[in-house]
Amino acid sequence: MTADLALELRGLGRRYGERPALQDVTLDLQAGRTLVVFGPNGAGKTTLLRVLAGLLRPHEGDVRVLGARLPDEGWRARGRVGLLTHEPLLYRELSARENLRFHARLHGVAPGRVDEALEAVALRVRADDPIAELSRGMVQRAAVARAVLHDPALLLLDEPLANLDPAAAEVLEPLIGRSSGRTRVVTSHDPAGGLAEGDIALGLRGGRVALLAPVAEIDERRVRELYT
Amino acid sequence: MRRAVGALLRKDLLVELRTKEAVPAMALFSISTFVVFHFGLDRSSLDGSLAAGVLWVTLLFAAVLGINRLFVAEVEQGGFDGFLLAPVDRTSLLVAKALALLAFLVLVQLIAIPAFAFLLLGPSLWQALPELLAVLALADIGLAVIGTLVSAIAIRTRARDLIVPILLLPLLIPVVLAAAQATAPLLALDGAGPLPGRWLAILAIYDGVFGLLAYAIFDFLLED
Numbered sequence: 503m504t505a506d507l508a509l510e511l512r513g514l515g516r517r518y519g520e521r522p523a524l525q526d527v528t529l530d531l532q533a534g535r536t537l538v539v540f541g542p543n544g545a546g547k548t549t550l551l552r553v554l555a556g557l558l559r560p561h562e563g564d565v566r567v568l569g570a571r572l573p574d575e576g577w578r579a580r581g582r583v584g585l586l587t588h589e590p591l592l593y594r595e596l597s598a599r600e601n602l603r604f605h606a607r608l609h610g611v612a613p614g615r616v617d618e619a620l621e622a623v624a625l626r627v628r629a630d631d632p633i634a635e636l637s638r639g640m641v642q643r644a645a646v647a648r649a650v651l652h653d654p655a656l657l658l659l660d661e662p663l664a665n666l667d668p669a670a671a672e673v674l675e676p677l678i679g680r681s682s683g684r685t686r687v688v689t690s691h692d693p694a695g696g697l698a699e700g701d702i703a704l705g706l707r708g709g710r711v712a713l714l715a716p717v718a719e720i721d722e723r724r725v726r727e728l729y730t
Numbered sequence: 731m732r733r734a735v736g737a738l739l740r741k742d743l744l745v746e747l748r749t750k751e752a753v754p755a756m757a758l759f760s761i762s763t764f765v766v767f768h769f770g771l772d773r774s775s776l777d778g779s780l781a782a783g784v785l786w787v788t789l790l791f792a793a794v795l796g797i798n799r800l801f802v803a804e805v806e807q808g809g810f811d812g813f814l815l816a817p818v819d820r821t822s823l824l825v826a827k828a829l830a831l832l833a834f835l836v837l838v839q840l841i842a843i844p845a846f847a848f849l850l851l852g853p854s855l856w857q858a859l860p861e862l863l864a865v866l867a868l869a870d871i872g873l874a875v876i877g878t879l880v881s882a883i884a885i886r887t888r889a890r891d892l893i894v895p896i897l898l899l900p901l902l903i904p905v906v907l908a909a910a911q912a913t914a915p916l917l918a919l920d921g922a923g924p925l926p927g928r929w930l931a932i933l934a935i936y937d938g939v940f941g942l943l944a945y946a947i948f949d950f951l952l953e954d
Contacts, residue, residue: 555811557954558954593803600744604737607734608813
């Protein structure tokens with residue numbers, strides 16, 4: 503592994519049954535940089551995030567995440583990756599605080615981090631209400647607190663600003679935004695917003711790489727072409 | 731591993747305390763079944779092997795209700811993903827779920843066995859209680875381990891509600907058979923007989939074999 507590469511993908515392929523979801527995806531991502539992933543629904547964006555998180559096995563290619571080769575060395579990357587998906591991965595009957603305490607115990611994080619995380623996402627006032635009673639935006643904030651609770655080296659964010667109003671998005675910026683300084687893989691359907699967030703743009707279409715370039719070298723039109 | 735098991739078990743018990751889904755349903759099912767047997771057999775009191783059979787068949791079917799629900803929150807609320815992202819031994823999920831199911835079974839039996847004694851049992855339960863507790867402990871461990879294993883297999887299938895009983899009941903026949911055979915002399919009308927050690931040994935061996943089997947294959951069940 504090159505010392506400062508967080509991701510090294512060589513010919514990554516993944517199928518669901520016979521249907522290919524990702525084919526021959528090859529890219530590198532340096533630590534501290536952000537890869538923004540564009541593509542229409544079904545292009546393979548979420549599958550890519552789940553493979554990188556170690557939740558799906560790659561079927562082809564050589565995949566290294568934080569230096570760990572997947573799937574054999576996946577255990578080395580576990581606990582160093584934070585994942586934010588459309589599902590909050592929180593138990594509806596438990597409060598945000600109880601959910602975070604549960605994840606803190608699983609990750610071996612000090613209990614004091616839970617209150618810090620709740621404070622950081624501006625959720626302390628509703629921290630003891632069951633997740634089922636929170637608005638979608640509040641649930642998303644609780645999910646962000648869960649994703650960063652263990653201070654992950656790599657953040658995988660699937661449309662992280664969905665369900666959030668501008669004020670909430672501003673609150674979360676230091677945790678999951680560009681200013682967090684974390685290595686990130688972010689999926690987006692917003693060409694302007696996505697390009698502003700990323701260092702490298704990846705466009706997927708039908709599971710194949712249709713665009714891969716530094717964001718400084720492309721414009722919104724190239725991204726929009728992915729959706730036509 | 732102990733940290734992860736503690737976290738998972740605590741979470742499962744808390745979720746059950748909030749939702750009250752599994753234990754009340756299992757307890758209510760047990761009592762309803764005893765009432766059905768009461769009228770179906772047209773007997774006001776049972777003893778011996780018939781009493782043992784009614785008790786264990788009822789407890790088995792009540793357990794199926796809890797086993798069906800064991801991993802539902804993990805699938806429907808993303809619990810599997812959250813767990814798989816954590817740097818913990820995957821077997822901790824097996825241990826925690828088996829302990830949670832064991833706790834549910836004990837709670838149900840705290841209600842169901844007095845109800846059985848009141849509604850159906852002829853001889854007094856008090857004299858046989860220490861021996862019965864030994865049988866319950868070994869049989870419950872078997873139900874918990876095998877139930878957790880089968881629930882983990884079934885939960886990722888579309889027909890999980892059908893798969894659980896189809897896989898579980900054949901696997902649990904030896905447990906129910908041994909438990910009923912061990913319990914029968916304890917519920918004899920002419921006073922509790924000695925506990926048959928042979929059936930207890932069979933229960934213990936079966937628990938051990940399935941404990942090892944579950945430990946060996948559980949990791950693979952969590953793979954996509």
